[in-house]
Amino acid sequence: MTTTTPTPAPAATAKISVQEVSKTFPLRGEDFVALDRVSLDIADNEFVTVVGPSGCGKSTLMNVLAGLEEPTSGRALVDGKDVAGPGPDRGVIFQQYALFPWLTVRKNVEFGLKVAGLPAAERRERAEHFIRLVGLDQFADALPKMLSGGMKQRCAIARAYAVDPSILLMDEPFGALDALTRVTLQEQLLETWSREKRTVMFITHDVDEAVFLANRVVVMAARPGRIYDVVDVGLPYPRTEEVRLSPEFARLRNRVWHSVYHQTPALNAQEG
Ligand SMILES: Nc1ncnc2c1ncn2[C@@H]1O[C@H](COP(=O)(O)OP(=O)(O)OP(=O)(O)O)[C@@H](O)[C@H]1O
Numbered sequence: 574m575t576t577t578t579p580t581p582a583p584a585a586t587a588k589i590s591v592q593e594v595s596k597t598f599p600l601r602g603e604d605f606v607a608l609d610r611v612s613l614d615i616a617d618n619e620f621v622t623v624v625g626p627s628g629c630g631k632s633t634l635m636n637v638l639a640g641l642e643e644p645t646s647g648r649a650l651v652d653g654k655d656v657a658g659p660g661p662d663r664g665v666i667f668q669q670y671a672l673f674p675w676l677t678v679r680k681n682v683e684f685g686l687k688v689a690g691l692p693a694a695e696r697r698e699r700a701e702h703f704i705r706l707v708g709l710d711q712f713a714d715a716l717p718k719m720l721s722g723g724m725k726q727r728c729a730i731a732r733a734y735a736v737d738p739s740i741l742l743m744d745e746p747f748g749a750l751d752a753l754t755r756v757t758l759q760e761q762l763l764e765t766w767s768r769e770k771r772t773v774m775f776i777t778h779d780v781d782e783a784v785f786l787a788n789r790v791v792v793m794a795a796r797p798g799r800i801y802d803v804v805d806v807g808l809p810y811p812r813t814e815e816v817r818l819s820p821e822f823a824r825l826r827n828r829v830w831h832s833v834y835h836q837t838p839a840l841n842a843q844e845g
């Protein structure tokens with residue numbers, strides 16, 4: 574059920590393939606290593622969460638995949654092709670919900686479709702579908718300032734989904750939310766994902782969230798930023814309250830927690 578392989582062998586079918594990616598930033602005349610030979614393959618429609626201490630390179634890794642940062646060495650591939658910049662195949666959701674404050678929910682969701690040149694009627698229909706999917710139909714004509722944090726985040730999810738990317742890159746999307754809203758959005762995200770399958774890389778600080786959502790949890794370590802542990806989550810979907818309260822969930826959470834906070838896969842020895 575669990576593996577400890579820090580660098581899984583690249584599979585020919587990988588949707589996302591990160592191969593020995595290093596990223597250094599100049600810092601006071603020296604090279605600061607934000608990512609140190611990170612290798613990770615993510616399968617089509619897989620849901621991978623990434624946890625790790627602040628500064629371990631999670632956002633840097635996402636930015637490399639989003640095409641916003643170039644690796645110093647190594648390769649990042651999507652569908653077998655080197656990432657050469659941002660593209661409509663990757664929907665990015667940033668920690669600060671980047672909605673346009675002067676546009677309504679509907680116009681925000683339609684924005685990417687307009688850029689892509691879709692005719693108005695088609696835009697409207699697609700936006701409608703995704704607004705309904707995230708449960709914001711009552712607020713389609715509201716401006717972002719009229720929405721709660723959780724609703725803004727759902728709008729950002731609808732907007733990312735609407736352009737139909739095959740990959741969703743989400744950087745701590747629920748980080749700023751209270752626990753209850755967070756749990757609700759986790760369940761909604763999984764429900765959306767089960768209906769509209771995507772390959773997801775989801776960054777979080779929250780170990781429970783990491784385990785609850787994922788097929789696989791990637792634990793990173795800092796200085797230098799690297800993959801420290803990879804934990805397969807064999808829990809069934811849909812992930813109900815029952816799953817969250819199960820002994821297996823607790824076991825996986827403890828395992829990831831130990832990896833993150835002690836940077837020691839503490840329970841490995843017991844698993845053989
Ligand atoms: N553009 C940049 N220039 C210089 N240093 C950078 C740059 N971007 C990131 N870094 C450094 O690289 C390291 C990793 O940053 P990154 O944002 O990827 O961490 P993170 O794991 O996302 O942290 P957090 O959990 O706090 O969001 C940090 O030490 C950061 O200071």
Ligand SMILES: [Mg+2]
Pocket residue numbers: 631632633744
């Ligand atoms: Mg970050």
